[in-house]
Amino acid sequence: MTTLYIDEDDISTSSVLDLVEDYLTAQEWSFERFDEEEVTAVAPGAWGEIHLRYMWREDAGLLQIAAVFEARVPLPKRAKIYETLALVNERLWLGHFELWSDEGALMFRHAILVTDSEVHTAAMTEAVTHAAIKECERFYPVFQFVLWSDKSAEEAVEAAMLETMGEA
Template identity: 40%
Template sequence: MMRTGEGDLGRHDDCAPVEMLGQLFEARGWHYEFVSDDEITGEVQGSWATYQLRAVWRAEDNVLQLLCLPDIRVPDDKRPAMFEVLGLINEQLWLGHFDIWSNNTMLLYRHGLLLSDDGLLSLSQAQMLVEVAVEECDRFYPAFQFILWGDKSPADALASALVDAAGEA
């Protein structure tokens, strides 16, 4: 079921992770869909692209995994340079990491959030999880494009992307 709209997040206490993300997406007016009781997908407009978000809850581990997909596919000839830049980027990240799915060559940002024994997600945790994912995708999106379309080396692509990002502030 696809939903959009504005809501009042201030009225919600901690709740099941997928439910809390649904409330956040609805309050922000983002399109989203519950795939199951343990999974939600949505779309968020970033600075460079529309990102697909996918969150999966594993109750047996109390882990909520969030994937942010910038809809970038990596052709075989660019994979070595992309893996190199991902290594350089991941060294700088405190939360989450970038990767390329081997089965479909899609670039993604992934973060796993370990929740307490009650398995509840707070509004601030939900907001932080989504905001960090989108901010990191926005911050490094130019580096990926410099490699895919500009034929820059991984180090040059990263340096150029970070200079451009600093200039936007």
């Protein structure tokens, strides 16, 4: 992931989503702007593409960042996934995972309060995007264990969260 070093003198944008587009361009990720409230992008991830969605709520001064990975939850597995979500979310410092019930999509979401400082907003957007991708990559195996290996939520979290010591 390319780090965007932000210089206040270089930023001359008129909207929060312009800052998002500047960041996505620096990352060389494909993106599409739908209107003055939404930009979507595709970022490479360790387990496949991660679809990013940036939604601007001017009335609340909030920028919501959502990251969706390529995992759909069939109806019979949803109860186990909700249990898994509770265990996974206990381990997060920022944002949360949820199940988008309409499509059965698993996503990571977080919102940031936008300030008058474009530099701060751009830096927060970069940091939250990086965190979203990192957490999707970190917890993807947990969700896969529950969905396809028929593990319990506890077994999946324990198996996926084992940290190796040293190198082989």
